[in-house]
Amino acid sequence: MQKDQFFTRRRMILAGAAALGASAGTAGTILAGGAEKTPRRAAAPVPGPQARPALKGSAFRLRPLTGDGPPRAAPRRLKVRKEPILQISGRGRHMMLTFDDGPNPDYTPHILDTLAKYDVRAMFFVCGECVADDRDLVARMADEGHVVGNHTWTHPLLTTLNRKEIHSEMARTSDIIEDTCGERPQWFRAPYGAWNRAAFQLGAEMGMEPMAWTVDTTDWMEPGTDTIVDRVERGAAPGVVVLSHDAGGDRSQTVHAIREWLPHLIDSGYHLTVPRRRV
Numbered sequence: 001m002q003k004d005q006f007f008t009r010r011r012m013i014l015a016g017a018a019a020l021g022a023s024a025g026t027a028g029t030i031l032a033g034g035a036e037k038t039p040r041r042a043a044a045p046v047p048g049p050q051a052r053p054a055l056k057g058s059a060f061r062l063r064p065l066t067g068d069g070p071p072r073a074a075p076r077r078l079k080v081r082k083e084p085i086l087q088i089s090g091r092g093r094h095m096m097l098t099f100d101d102g103p104n105p106d107y108t109p110h111i112l113d114t115l116a117k118y119d120v121r122a123m124f125f126v127c128g129e130c131v132a133d134d135r136d137l138v139a140r141m142a143d144e145g146h147v148v149g150n151h152t153w154t155h156p157l158l159t160t161l162n163r164k165e166i167h168s169e170m171a172r173t174s175d176i177i178e179d180t181c182g183e184r185p186q187w188f189r190a191p192y193g194a195w196n197r198a199a200f201q202l203g204a205e206m207g208m209e210p211m212a213w214t215v216d217t218t219d220w221m222e223p224g225t226d227t228i229v230d231r232v233e234r235g236a237a238p239g240v241v242v243l244s245h246d247a248g249g250d251r252s253q254t255v256h257a258i259r260e261w262l263p264h265l266i267d268s269g270y271h272l273t274v275p276r277r278r279v
Contacts, residue, residue, distance in 0.1 A: 107246050122146050
């Protein structure tokens with residue numbers, strides 16, 4: 001089965017499941033106060049930048065998944081939360097950018113290029129099956145200072161799985177991220193924003209905090225570049241966590257949109273940040 005067809009079908013599930021994530025995010029949503037913006041010209045086709053060759057990870061990043069490597073260190077268990085983190089704390093005009101479902105060789109390199117152009121770090125919640133296909137891209141994420149999070153292996157609706165199945169989805173993904181980047185992920189995001197008790201408990205046992213979002217760009221619906229840009233610019237506010245996607249379908253609109261809204265946010269005084277690494 002082709003991965004794009006698989007993602008297209010699961011997006012049909014998202015139409016019904018998105019309400020779970022939306023309802024969870026409502027309490028923490030912070031919206032900008034309707035500041036007047038300078039009208040933009042009609043969007044013209046934007047030529048894509050030449051994708052840079054994926055960085056080759058060091059030997060430890062690309063070590064085999066199985067074999068005679070050292071045993072994995074037991075993760076530090078965390079307190080079990082009852083709801084995901086919806087926004088970031090701190091003073092000033094800080095926001096966080098997150099991308100789900102990747103990596104994808106057609107779109108992720110362009111997003112990484114744009115982030116590098118403006119010296120911005122982001123979080124990438126990756127699916128294990130995609131990492132297996134494009135490990136160099138995930139190594140590049142880590143090499144360039146981005147945070148790599150766990151988004152399960154196959155992007156299932158966790159509320160339909162039993163505890164053993166959820167554990168497998170999460171643990172396999174943490175394993176391949178560690179094998180690719182050299183350390184286990186410290187953040188987890190449930191597919192479709194559909195959380196349950198097992199996901200919170202297992203995530204805490206594996207040393208991962210649950211991260212949701214406050215602004216959904218709805219780029220998974222492919223609503224048009226202008227709509228994606230407007231959702232980000234209108235939702236911008238201190239503490240906001242923005243949800244976008246770098247895989248799971250045609251993400252060319254996302255690639256074009258970030259080239260427009262990212263410099264706008266920076267010019268508006270926002271600082272794009274990522275969580276500090278726990279030691």
